[in-house]
């Protein structure tokens with residue numbers, strides 16, 4: 001669905017990504033150490049930065065020159081790092097803000113509350129008082145209300161306790177089953193590979209390895225990343 005081909009990109013004169021091609025798949029994990037260029041790749045996918053070389057194709061359409069809002073209108077959604085939410089608003093109000101004005105707004109909110117029991121339980125709690133894992137679920141739920149075909153997630157498990165990491169992994173697997181593709185940046189290699197159909201490893205903005213996901217890939221990827 002999303003094709004990123006031979007991408008060069010960076011900030012100003014600093015080139016961060018060098019000829020990066022990402023395999024396609026229902027769930028694609030982007031792995032690599034800090035500073036490898038993973039977030040830059042996601043920012044490029046949603047259109048926040050433009051490549052100096054290469055092509056971005058979504059659903060068969062060349063979207064390389066489209067802005068983020070045009071990409072969102074075509075069915076992409078982006079959840080940046082950091083579990084962002086309006087802390088002074090309740091969980092429910094955070095969801096309603098996205099749903100307001102959309103057809104079937106209440107049903108869209110209800111669908112996400114049904115998907116994430118913790119959000120339903122704490123619907124009346126201010127988002128600023130939720131745990132990191134709950135805020136992450138809220139951020140994903142807000143993105144899902146827009147009805148994306150592709151969800152782009154930047155480190156959804158950062159700073160989250162292990163039980164919630166497993167819940168988020170299950171959420172991603174279920175999204176793929178529902179036909180929503182996921183492009184995922186992760187530090188937790190085992191978690192990412194269990195959910196991923198394909199993966200790519202970046203080091204200093206270069207692709208050093210690609211392959212099929214699954215738990216069996218973990219040792220291959222760990223070995224590649226220690227070199």
Ligand SMILES: Nc1ncnc2c1ncn2[C@@H]1O[C@H](COP(=O)(O)OP(=O)(O)OP(=O)(O)O)[C@@H](O)[C@H]1O
Nearest residue numbers: 011014016032033034035036037038039040041185
């Ligand atoms: N706004 C920016 N301006 C200039 N350089 C930047 C900017 N954002 C990131 N970089 C640089 O680009 C490189 C890749 O950063 P990026 O955030 O994409 O890596 P990452 O793999 O996501 O790392 P992390 O896991 O730490 O988030 C780094 O050297 C970083 O310093």
